[in-house]
Amino acid sequence: MIFTDSVPEKAPTPASAECGSPWPTGHRFADRTRTKHATVHALLAAGHSRRSIQRQLGMTYRTVQRLADAATPEELFQGQWQNRRTKLDDFRPYLHERWAEGCTNAWTLWEEIKTHGYTGGYGAIRAYLRPFRTSPTAPAARPPSPRTVTGWILTHPDILPEGEQLKLKAVLAGCPELRALTGHVSTFGKMLTQLQGDQLPQWIKAVRADDLPSLRTFVNGLERDLAAVTAGLTLPWSSGVVEGHVNRIKMIKRQMYGRAGLGLLRKRVLLAS
Secondary structure: OOOOOOOOOOOOOOHHHHOOOOOOOOOHHHHHHHHHHHHHHHHHHOOOOHHHHHHHHOOOHHHHHHHHHOOOHHHHHOOHHHHOOOOOHHHHHHHHHHHHOOOOOHHHHHHHHHHOOOOOOHHHHHHHHHHHHHOOOOOOOOOOOHHHHHHHHHOOOOOOOHHHHHHHHHHHHOOHHHHHHHHHHHHHHHHHHHOOHHHHHHHHHHHHHHOOHHHHHHHHHHHHOHHHHHHHOOOOOOOHHHHHHHHHHHHHHHHOOOOOOHHHHHHHHHHHO
16 A cells, blocks of 8 residues: 555545635534634623633633634634644545445554554544544445345345345346346245246256356256255155154254163153154
8 A cells, every 4th residue: 555645536525624624523622612712702792801701711811812813713723733744644545545445443444554654543543533424425334245145135035124125136236147146046946935846957057057156066966866856846745844853863862962772762752752
């Protein structure tokens, strides 16, 4: 990463900075100054003298004078320090770029720029990023994880919430391969639930035509025992009950730490039923 003084065009810009203020809304010093300025001018408008305001607010008389003489808080933000370079200047483009990528954790960004030579503290990074969190041009949320997208694809469309359906459509719009995969998964689910095993050969042919690596191994396994798979997708019978009894027997044997012989295991199964 090459650090420069330029700022990317996509960097978030606080509203007050666009108006010419060097201190954006949300900055601690700027907010305190604006509050003090508003308080002093409110007391002046109520007829209080500057000495009276000094006693009420516990400020120095010079501070009250500066606040009273300034027509707007922005006039107080002018001075020699305004354009003074800081330790953070060379790293601002990097922060803007990482923020646009979705990394919004100030501590993580601080740790990253330290590896690039930043010697400042964490507080400066946190204060600099604070206006970004309320900026209208803040970066969009991170894209969904592969596990999340997989869950959307494997969920029946009638059950999937509308909001997640829209997110899935947005993901599929940017990836033709994933869109084809989703179509094949949906078709196979329909065959499975509606017992349409006669359509399995056409489905396998369509999958091979798209050459999807994620389904290639699955299709090869189906073809090795095509007759049994077709029967399972066509006939109404199921071995689920038998599998359930096998699982129950395994559980009983594990309860005895695997030490149950056939005789004892047979008695426990018969007595349990």
